[in-house]
Amino acid sequence: MRRSSNSGMSYLDWRHSIGTRLNTSIITLFTCYFLAMAASTYSLYEQFLSFNALSTNHFERVMTAAELTRDAELIASEVFESLVGVDRSNGQRSNNSENLIQIYQSVRDRLSNPTSPFDVKQLSIIDQWQTPYFNSLERFNQQLENEYQLKSALLLRIDSLFEQLNTLEQQLPLLATQTDTRFTLHALSALSYCATSLRAERPGQLAQLHNAIKDHQAKLNALSPSSETLRQLRNPINELTQQILTERGPTLKSERATLSSARETRVLAQKITSATFNYYQALKQITREEIETHQKQVITTLITLSLITLFMVIMTVVVIFYIKHHVLERLHLLYSAVNARMDGKEVRIPTQGRDEISILGHAFDQFAKARYAAEDQLKTAHAETEKANNDLKLANEQLHNLSQTDALTQIPNRRFFDQYLAREWNRACRHNNFLSLIMVDIDWFKAYNDHYGHPEGDACLQQVAQTLSSHLRREGECVARYGGEEFSIILPNTSREQATEYAELLRQAITQLEIPHPYGQVTISLGVATTNQPDKLSIEALIAQADQALYHAKNEGRNRVMTSDSGQPL
Numbered sequence: 049m050r051r052s053s054n055s056g057m058s059y060l061d062w063r064h065s066i067g068t069r070l071n072t073s074i075i076t077l078f079t080c081y082f083l084a085m086a087a088s089t090y091s092l093y094e095q096f097l098s099f100n101a102l103s104t105n106h107f108e109r110v111m112t113a114a115e116l117t118r119d120a121e122l123i124a125s126e127v128f129e130s131l132v133g134v135d136r137s138n139g140q141r142s143n144n145s146e147n148l149i150q151i152y153q154s155v156r157d158r159l160s161n162p163t164s165p166f167d168v169k170q171l172s173i174i175d176q177w178q179t180p181y182f183n184s185l186e187r188f189n190q191q192l193e194n195e196y197q198l199k200s201a202l203l204l205r206i207d208s209l210f211e212q213l214n215t216l217e218q219q220l221p222l223l224a225t226q227t228d229t230r231f232t233l234h235a236l237s238a239l240s241y242c243a244t245s246l247r248a249e250r251p252g253q254l255a256q257l258h259n260a261i262k263d264h265q266a267k268l269n270a271l272s273p274s275s276e277t278l279r280q281l282r283n284p285i286n287e288l289t290q291q292i293l294t295e296r297g298p299t300l301k302s303e304r305a306t307l308s309s310a311r312e313t314r315v316l317a318q319k320i321t322s323a324t325f326n327y328y329q330a331l332k333q334i335t336r337e338e339i340e341t342h343q344k345q346v347i348t349t350l351i352t353l354s355l356i357t358l359f360m361v362i363m364t365v366v367v368i369f370y371i372k373h374h375v376l377e378r379l380h381l382l383y384s385a386v387n388a389r390m391d392g393k394e395v396r397i398p399t400q401g402r403d404e405i406s407i408l409g410h411a412f413d414q415f416a417k418a419r420y421a422a423e424d425q426l427k428t429a430h431a432e433t434e435k436a437n438n439d440l441k442l443a444n445e446q447l448h449n450l451s452q453t454d455a456l457t458q459i460p461n462r463r464f465f466d467q468y469l470a471r472e473w474n475r476a477c478r479h480n481n482f483l484s485l486i487m488v489d490i491d492w493f494k495a496y497n498d499h500y501g502h503p504e505g506d507a508c509l510q511q512v513a514q515t516l517s518s519h520l521r522r523e524g525e526c527v528a529r530y531g532g533e534e535f536s537i538i539l540p541n542t543s544r545e546q547a548t549e550y551a552e553l554l555r556q557a558i559t560q561l562e563i564p565h566p567y568g569q570v571t572i573s574l575g576v577a578t579t580n581q582p583d584k585l586s587i588e589a590l591i592a593q594a595d596q597a598l599y600h601a602k603n604e605g606r607n608r609v610m611t612s613d614s615g616q617p618l
């Protein structure tokens with residue numbers, strides 16, 4: 049990127065080019081924007097992944113673990129309820145346990161995809177207790193079932209006998225025998241103790257009840273009721289009491305075994321509950337830590353995005369400042385300077401720097417300087433031309449004067465005389481004024497020349513000419529060298545008398561010079577001619593009249609003034 053130039057203009061180096069800098073700035077800015085967007089998008093994507101992992105891997109697992117803990121607790125509660133609750137003797141406990149176990153299993157299955165070694169370990173601890181627990185629970189339920197089967201058959205028989213005895217008791221007044229009444233009372237007592245023994249749990253209590261049963265059974269068998277119905281009841285009662293006496297012991301053992309099984313189940317329930325609760329607590333702790341980590345990530349991301357945004361704002365401001373300060377303001381400055389220069393004002397054009405604007409300024413500065421130099425040259429040329437014209441005019445004037453001036457005496461020559469006389473002649477004609485003419489001739493000048501030499505003759509001529517010239521009195525009067533040693537004086541608006549008088553004055557002035565002459569001193573002879581009607585006379589005629597008068601002055605002895613009066617109306 050190099051631009052050639054004329055007359056010392058600067059080269060544009062790409063390192064100092066505004067275009068290069070602007071392109072670099074804009075590309076850098078866009079790259080920063082792109083990187084910032086990429087970083088923001090990546091951060092948001094990371095946040096999304098982190099939050100997704102948090103919600104699916106942790107929150108959901110924590111909730112499932114809590115649910116598993118609750119299910120384990122429910123099962124344990126069910127065991128306790130089965131053991132001590134009023135439903136111990138009904139047959140629904142097995143179904144309840146199975147349902148709870150199924151629910152527990154389904155919840156456990158939702159945790160079957162461990163996400164970390166920690167999960168694997170915790171779940172293995174839970175599973176370690178799970179199988180023994182459920183086996184124990186099954187055994188417990190089986191014990192309860194067996195117990196229920198045993199006790200329910202006995203209770204049914206007790207209830208049946210109670211029913212029959214109750215019926216007989218209501219008939220007792222009709223029997224009216226004391227034996228029958230005592231029989232019935234012993235039978236009821238024996239049955240009551242039998243029923244009570246079924247609920248007795250301590251061996252001592254059971255032994256007391258068995259003694260009471262035996263006592264009433266013996267008293268019962270010792271009596272002989274009159275009622276055939278009562279007698280028929282003796283055998284079933286004996287069989288039942290005998291069965292109670294022989295089977296209640298094993299039943300109690302079975303109940304103790306059930307209780308033992310319940311305790312074992314309860315312990316296992318506590319183990320699995322504790323394991324699931326620990327797992328739940330551990331997951332909760334991990335989730336809390338994950339949330340804190342996620343919060344830190346969010347804060348870090350926010351700070352990073354804020355810094356990136358701040359950086360982008362600073363970069364944008366820097367680029368805008370650069371464009372404003374280094375481009376727009378300088379362009380405006382250059383524009384103002386160029387405008388001022390165009391208006392002819394002397395302002396400095398900014399040229400510092402080596403970029404495009406500086407080169408433009410420099411180029412315009414060069415252009416303006418060249419223009420000013422050309423204008424100066426033109427002015428100088430104008431001045432020189434004017435001076436040359438003036439010199440020429442002066443030379444012309446000098447030439448003109450020279451052409452109208454006598455070289456020796458420096459007074460007007462014959463050419464000037466002719467022109468001047470013609471002008472004054474016309475003026476006199478227009479105004480009908482007097483016009484007088486005096487012809488002057490130095491007397492015996494040949495003798496002077498011969499005696500003193502030509503140079504002295506010239507000096508004499510000069511002295512006489514200057515004397516005549518210095519005696520001119522009015523504007524418009526003119527003295528000229530007519531030729532040789534002869535002079536002529538034009539006197540506008542001058543009458544004959546005035547002209548004659550003036551001629552006499554001139555003659556005396558020359559005489560007073562007292563220029564030595566071989567015949568005494570230099571003198572002059574003067575011939576005066578005047579006209580007041582030039583339109584009726586010619587110039588040549590007036591000159592001839594003056595010449596004629598001069599001739600007469602010569603003839604009359606020289607050094608005198610003669611006036612022409614021939615052919616001239618006065």
Ligand SMILES: Nc1nc2c(ncn2[C@@H]2O[C@H](COP(=O)(O)OP(=O)(O)OP(=O)(O)O)[C@@H](O)[C@H]2O)c(=O)[nH]1
Pocket residue numbers: 489490491492493494495497501502503504505506509531532533602606
């Ligand atoms: N030194 C000098 N002499 C001049 C010049 N022009 C004319 N003469 C001389 O003037 C003399 C004129 O002489 P003439 O015509 O004979 O007249 P004159 O001697 O003056 O006699 P009158 O005119 O009759 O009095 C001549 O000798 C010329 O050479 C001049 O420019 N310089």
